[in-house]
Structure formats: C-alpha cells, structure tokens
Amino acid sequence: MELKELHPWNVTPQEARSIQQQLSQQVLRENEVPIGARLIAGVDISGINRKGFATGAVVVLDVPTFTIREIRTVQAVPPMKYVPGLLSFREVPVLVKALETLDTTPDLIMVDGQGIAHPRRFGIASHLGLLMDLPSIGCGKSILTGKHDPLEEHRGAQAPLMDRQDHLGTALRTRTNVSPVYVSVGHKIDLDTAVRWVLSCCRGYRLPEPTRLAHQAAAGRLAPPSPNGASAG
DNA sequence: GCGACAG
C-alpha cells in the first residue's frame, strides 16, 4: 500500500497546529462501508534508544479468532520531540513506515492515543487514518481533552467524554474495577462502532489486543507468528 | 496570568 505526502513532517509546533486545523476538516466520523471484515492492525511505538531511533510496530490480528496474521517492526528517527497535542508529528512517520511493510491490508487501524478527542479534533488516530485512507480508532489510556462523569465499575460501563458541548468520545471500562480507556473516532468510523470494536477486542486485559500486542512487539517482547498461525496467548 | 497536557 502506498500513499501521498500530504504535508512535511519536520515543522515547527505552530506549523504543526496549522496543519492539524486544516486536515481535521477531512476527517470522516461515520462508517465508510459496512465493516464486516475483521483484520485489525494495532500500532505502537517504543521510546527512543541512545542513538535517537524508535521502534515502530504493527500487529495485524484476525479478530474473531485473535490469530496473529502479521507482525512488522521498523526502526526510524522521529522528526520531532514529544509535544502535548502534537504526538502524531512524532509517531505517525514511524508508524506509516511500519504499515507500508505489510503484506496484508487491514480493515481497521487501532491506535494507542486519541482520535478526535483532541484540542483541534485531530489526534494521532485521525492523522494516521487520514494518511492511510483507512478506518481508524483512537484508544488512549488517559485523557488529553475533555472530561466525563464517574463510571459504573463493571466491564462495559461507559460515559460520554465531553468538551463543552462537543461529544469527543467515550470513557469505556474494559475490565471490572480497572481504570477506563478513552475511545474516540479516528477516521471513517462512528463512535458507536468504535466502542464496540474496542470492547470486542479486549481479552482479559485493560487494553484491546491489537494495541496491547503492538506495544509488546515494539518493545521486542512479542514472538513472531508461528508457521501454522496459532498464537500462544 | 494559571493550570493541563495522548505517548
């Protein structure tokens, strides 16, 4: 899969915010097609090493069976340091590089971070989805923008994540008595569908499997897919 | 001016 250069990456924070504001207008918050396929790509990036390189990882999961279809990792130098609100300018170039090595084209991308639950409604999941032109979901471990009322303690409990009058996403409890995750639309999917995919991707851990496994892969803690396709949970 | 601030 190939893609076009929408904008430069090595930019100042001011330029990055301007780019976000422009591109946010292209984000689609509804399902593009009936999402019946089940190849979900989880992506994540490790911290940088002593030489300035980060490891980007993508794990493609067949969701009904949770079989790992493909694992790819790449090494790259993030163009920017981490700035709150500009995470995608640091991580997306690395993640795109990893996604471009895939033999499989996923039906959906799940990202560790926010989608439209962002000051300019253009978090990393939206940025990546727009660039790849694929449906994407943001599933973060903490809030960047917005707030919500307390949640019930059981798995599946939800509360709207709100910023003034804007409904940005959903605080979702994926395990009973465990801190919620924050789900938001990335691109080409609606919030309701996004929440259902996140919940159905959770297998006994707080984080959904695609993202959780990508995190392990980026840290070098995930074994390559076995020949027969079985995974050792 | 003062906090808040994905990973």
Place this chain on the structure above:
DNA sequence: ATCTTGTCGC
C-alpha cells in the same frame, strides 16, 4: 514514554 519485582486483592 521511562526507572522496575514482588505483592496485594478481586
């Protein structure tokens, strides 16, 4: 993000 094993509780 990262420094990091065992331990407490559902």
